[in-house]
Structures are given as structure tokens and as C-alpha cells.
Amino acid sequence: MGVGRLRPAAPEGAWSVSQVTQWARQAIEGGFGTIWVEGEVSGFKAYPSGHWYFGLRDAKAQLRCVMFRRDSQGVTRPPDEGARIYCFGQPSVWEDRGEFRLTVRRLLSTAEGGDWKLALERARAALERDGLLDATRKRPLPSFPSRIAVVTSPDGAALRDIVTVLARRWPLAEVIVVGAIVQGDGAERSLRAALARLKRIEGLDLAIVGRGGGSREDLWAFNLESVARAVAAVPVPTVSAVGHEIDVTLCDLVADLRAPTPSAAAEAVVPDRGEVLARLEQLGRRSALGLERRTRYADERLARASDRLSAVIGQQLERRGARLAELGAQLDALSPLRVLERGYAVARDRAGRVLSRAVDLPAGQHFQLRVRDGEVPAVVDGPS
Amino acid sequence: MSETIRFGEELERLEGIVRELEANDADLDRALTLFEEGVERLRRARALLTEAEQKVKELGSAPVD
Numbered sequence: 144m145g146v147g148r149l150r151p152a153a154p155e156g157a158w159s160v161s162q163v164t165q166w167a168r169q170a171i172e173g174g175f176g177t178i179w180v181e182g183e184v185s186g187f188k189a190y191p192s193g194h195w196y197f198g199l200r201d202a203k204a205q206l207r208c209v210m211f212r213r214d215s216q217g218v219t220r221p222p223d224e225g226a227r228i229y230c231f232g233q234p235s236v237w238e239d240r241g242e243f244r245l246t247v248r249r250l251l252s253t254a255e256g257g258d259w260k261l262a263l264e265r266a267r268a269a270l271e272r273d274g275l276l277d278a279t280r281k282r283p284l285p286s287f288p289s290r291i292a293v294v295t296s297p298d299g300a301a302l303r304d305i306v307t308v309l310a311r312r313w314p315l316a317e318v319i320v321v322g323a324i325v326q327g328d329g330a331e332r333s334l335r336a337a338l339a340r341l342k343r344i345e346g347l348d349l350a351i352v353g354r355g356g357g358s359r360e361d362l363w364a365f366n367l368e369s370v371a372r373a374v375a376a377v378p379v380p381t382v383s384a385v386g387h388e389i390d391v392t393l394c395d396l397v398a399d400l401r402a403p404t405p406s407a408a409a410e411a412v413v414p415d416r417g418e419v420l421a422r423l424e425q426l427g428r429r430s431a432l433g434l435e436r437r438t439r440y441a442d443e444r445l446a447r448a449s450d451r452l453s454a455v456i457g458q459q460l461e462r463r464g465a466r467l468a469e470l471g472a473q474l475d476a477l478s479p480l481r482v483l484e485r486g487y488a489v490a491r492d493r494a495g496r497v498l499s500r501a502v503d504l505p506a507g508q509h510f511q512l513r514v515r516d517g518e519v520p521a522v523v524d525g526p527s
Numbered sequence: 528m529s530e531t532i533r534f535g536e537e538l539e540r541l542e543g544i545v546r547e548l549e550a551n552d553a554d555l556d557r558a559l560t561l562f563e564e565g566v567e568r569l570r571r572a573r574a575l576l577t578e579a580e581q582k583v584k585e586l587g588s589a590p591v592d
Binding site: 285286287289297306309310314315316317318319320321322340416419420422423426427429430431432433434436437438441 | 533534535538541542544545548549555558559561562565566569572573575576577579580581582583584585586
């Protein structure tokens with residue numbers, strides 16, 4: 144319907160009633176979206192159909208509310224008259240009656256023990272039952288992450304803070320921003336979808352999920368069981384950074400580490416570049432010292448080895464000398480000349496063969512006789 | 528896909544080299560080789576730290592409804 148014909152000049156251009164109410168509904172729904180509204184319950188009525196009708200009021204105004212069965216059946220008990228509650232819903236126009244009202248999707252009581260707390264406790268108990276809150280589930284964060292995913296609003300202050308801190312401390316890490324709606328309508332689905340995408344990011348070391356500070360209603364998506372389960376299912380260590388320190392959300396409880404703010408999360412997940420540089424310099428000094436000591440040690444060993452070598456060779460030479468003298472003496476004792484000196488003689492034929500048996504020496508045989516100081520020609524006596 | 532810098536592994540290897548150099552049982556040849564490797568790794572790690580520039584990639588909003 145065009146705005147051009149909004150103000151007809153004459154009765155002929157008049158709008159029909161349903162056109163007006165339809166236009167009003169579209170304008171209001173489009174203008175507000177889904178919001179949280181806080182107020183006191185007044186004139187609460189539950190119909191047998193399961194639908195709830197009531198008013199929300201403050202000192203100055205009242206807002207008609209309807210909560211249909213599909214949504215009201217999830218609430219533990221109807222709110223008390225006059226109770227302060229939070230309603231999450233869509234302002235709209237009920238065209239049948241031309242009535243402006245809030246279609247409530249979720250209702251939380253602020254009273255002690257109210258639905259707000261009950262819903263949280265119930266979700267918490269479910270997570271606990273499935274072991275998702277066990278301390279043993281907490282994974283250690285990598286010391287030097289090279290790829291970090293950040294699940295948050297792509298144009299929020301949280302993302303700016305995280306990126307700034309990471310750039311200052313550890314620019315080596317690549318930051319992958321996985322945008323998500325973090326409050327209001329669609330936050331639950333969007334956060335779950337964004338968290339589910341993390342397992343398809345190659346080489347991911349770590350994830351940060353969060354948003355800047357806000358009211359309890361603003362942070363509510365992080366208290367939903369389904370979102371907490373999606374955080375628990377992230378395959379890499381995950382740090383939650385939701386709002387202020389005072390509020391601990393379900394996501395904080397299932398994350399591997401809870402940081403009070405997005406900046407604190409960024410500080411916690413990477414080392415400081417300056418500190419690591421100092422550590423490197425120290426390693427350099429230590430390796431130089433190590434090598435120096437190692438060289439000195441080798442030097443000393445070489446000197447020791449050389450001393451030992453000369454000592455060993457000296458001993459060897461001495462030992463060999465004595466053995467040589469001994470062998471010389473033995474050689475001398477065995478020398479045939481020494482035998483001749485004692486008065487023996489050797490008989491040999493002209494060819495120099497030794498004639499040592501009687502058969503070698505028949506009568507008339509000429510031979511040479513070697514005695515102590517020379518050779519003597521000789522002949523065997525007797526008839527030849 | 529950008530080059531993935533496994534800085535932690537680099538640092539761990541460097542620390543291993545220094546520990547081995549500080550122990551007295553490696554022979555001199557081994558010590559010299561280790562020292563050369565250490566110097567080279569140190570230079571690379573230092574360059575990574577001083578020359579790194581942050582990379583930010585946006586995946587965009589996850590689809591809703």
C-alpha cells in the first residue's frame with residue numbers, strides 16, 4: 144500500500160477500516176521489531192484455550208499483551224498480579240479490534256524464585272546432567288594460536304576491542320570474524336548457526352564468543368540452553384566474553400574459559416609479543432653460552448687426550464726396547480757361530496749342503512769342514 | 528589459504544636446541560649443527576614477531592530464517 148494515498152483530499156479517496164488497521168500493523172511491526180519490555184502485570188486472564196491476556200503497566204501508561212498457547216505453555220507458572228516481569232515480544236496491532244498490543248513470546252519474572260531464575264536453573268540442571276559443566280571438560284588454551292575465530296556482532300564495540308587488543312599483543316594470529324545477532328529477535332538462531340560454522344573453519348585454534356555489556360535482557364541469548372550447548376559443541380577451546388563481570392551466563396559456564404569482557408578475552412588468549420621477543424633473546428644468549436662451554440669442554444678433552452697419548456707411546460717404546468734386547472739375546476744364543484766357538488764343526492759338500500749323517504760321508508768323499516775360524520778341505524779316510 | 532605460522536612449534540624446537548646445547552654430552556659437530564639451526568630459527572622467529580601484520584577476515588552474518 145502506497146504512502147502516496149495516505150491523505151485523501153476528499154471522501155472519495157477514503158481508506159477502508161481494514162486498510163488503516165493493516166497499515167498500522169505493518170508500520171508498527173516494522174518499526175519496532177522484537178523487543179524486551181519491562182512492566183507490572185495487571186488484569187491477568189488465562190483462557191481455557193491456553194492463551195494469556197494481560198496488561199503491562201508503569202506509572203504513566205499501559206500496554207495490552209497477549210501470549211499464545213504455544214509460548215505460554217513454556218512458562219512454569221502464570222505471573223502474579225502486580226509482579227514486575229520482562230516480556231520479549233513484538234508490538235503489533237490486532238486488526239479485529241483495532242487494538243495496539245504486544246504479542247509476547249517469552250516471559251520472565253524478576254521476583255525471587257520467579258521464572259527468570261527458574262528458566263535459568265532448569266537449563267543449568269540440564270547442562271549439568273549432560274556433564275557439560277564438568278571441570279574436567281575444560282580444555283587448555285593453545286599457547287600460540289595462529290587462527291582465532293570471534294563470534295559476535297560484526298559492528299559492535301566488542302569486536303573492535305578484541306581486534307585492537309589482538310593486533311597490539313599478537314598480530315601473528317589471523318582473526319576470523321563470524322558475525323551473529325547477539326540480542327533480541329533471531330539472536331538464538333543466529334548465535335547457534337555462527338557457532339556451528341566454526342567446525343568448518345580449517346586450522347582454527349581457538350574461538351571467542353561474546354558481546355559487550357548490557358542489561359540482563361540484552362545478554363539473555365547467552366543464557367539459553369540451546370546456545371550454551373552450541374558453545375559446548377565447538378571443537379576448539381572456546382572463551383566466553385559476555386558483558387559485565389557481575390553476570391555469569393550459561394555460556395560462561397560451558398566455555399573453556401570465562402573472560403569478564405571482550406578485551407579481557409583477547410588478553411587471555413594470546414601472549415604478548417614483547418615478552419616473547421625477550422624470551423627469544425634469552426634463548427639466543429643461552430645457546431651461545433652453551434656452544435661456548437661445549438667448545439671449551441672439547442678443547443680440554445683434546446689436551447687431555449694428547450697428554451695421555453704421549454704418555455702411552457713413551458711406555459710402549461720402553462716396553463718394546465726391553466723386548467728387543469731380550470730377543471737379540473735369544474738370537475745370539477742360537478747363532479751357529481756360537482756353536483762353532485764351542486768346538487763343533489760343520490761338514491758340507493761343494494754345493495754347501497750340510498752332511499750330517501754317516502751315509503753322506505762314504506770313504507774317499509771330499510768335503511769342506513767349517514770350523515770356528517775358517518773352512519778346511521777334507522776327505523773321508525778308508526778304501527774308496 | 529594463507530601461510531599458517533606455527534609459532535609454538537618453532538619456539539618449542541628452539542628450546543629443545545638450547546637444552547641440548549646446554550647438556551654436555553652432545554659431540555662438538557652436533558653442537559655446531561644445533562647452534563647453526565638455532566641461530567637460523569631465532570632469526571626467523573624474531574622476523575615473524577617484528578614484521579607480523581594482523582589479518583582480519585569476515586565471514587559475514589550467519590543466515591537467519
